[in-house]
Amino acid sequence: MSCVAPGDRLAAVMAGRANVIEMTRAAEDAVLCPRETGGWSHDLRAALAARIARQNGLSDLGTRYSAMIGDAAIADLADPGKDGAAQGLGAVCAFMDGVSVCPRDVTAADLAGLQAAGISDADIVRLCEISAFMAYQARVIAGLKLMQETVA
Numbered sequence: 001m002s003c004v005a006p007g008d009r010l011a012a013v014m015a016g017r018a019n020v021i022e023m024t025r026a027a028e029d030a031v032l033c034p035r036e037t038g039g040w041s042h043d044l045r046a047a048l049a050a051r052i053a054r055q056n057g058l059s060d061l062g063t064r065y066s067a068m069i070g071d072a073a074i075a076d077l078a079d080p081g082k083d084g085a086a087q088g089l090g091a092v093c094a095f096m097d098g099v100s101v102c103p104r105d106v107t108a109a110d111l112a113g114l115q116a117a118g119i120s121d122a123d124i125v126r127l128c129e130i131s132a133f134m135a136y137q138a139r140v141i142a143g144l145k146l147m148q149e150t151v152a
Contacts, residue, residue: 050078
C-alpha cells in the first residue's frame with residue numbers, strides 16, 4: 001500500500017499480511033479495470049474512485065486514481081465539487097456521492113432515480129461495487145495509519 005514506506009516498521013507488520021494486500025490489489029483491478037466494463041469505462045471508474053477517495057479525505061489516493069484517467073472529458077468528475085451534469089452523469093455522481101458520504105441514507109428511491117436516468121440494473125450493481133471497494137479501501141488505509149501510529 002502506498003501509505004507505507006518500504007523501510008517503515010509497519011512494513012514488517014504488513015509482511016505477515018501480504019495475502020491481504022494481494023487480495024486488495026486483485027479486488028481493485030477487478031472493480032476498476034474489469035474485462036467487462038458494462039456502461040462504465042475504466043476512465044470513469046477511476047474518476048469515481050478518485051472522487052470517493054477525496055470525499056474520504058484520501059487526497060493521495062485520489063491523485064493516484066486521477067492519474068489513471070485518460071479521457072479529459074470525464075477527468076473533472078474526480079472532483080467532488082463537480083456535479084457530472086456536463087457529462088450527462090448527474091444522477092450517477094449524486095448517487096455515488098450519497099452512498100460514499102452517508103450510505104445509511106441511501107434508499108430504494110435513489111436506485112429508482114438511477115433506473116429513471118436509464119441506467120441498467122447491472123450497471124447499478126457495478127456502481128455499488130466501486131463504492132463498496134472504496135469504502136473497504138478507506139477502512140484499510142485508516143487501519144494502517146492507526147497501526148503506523150501505534151508501531152511508531
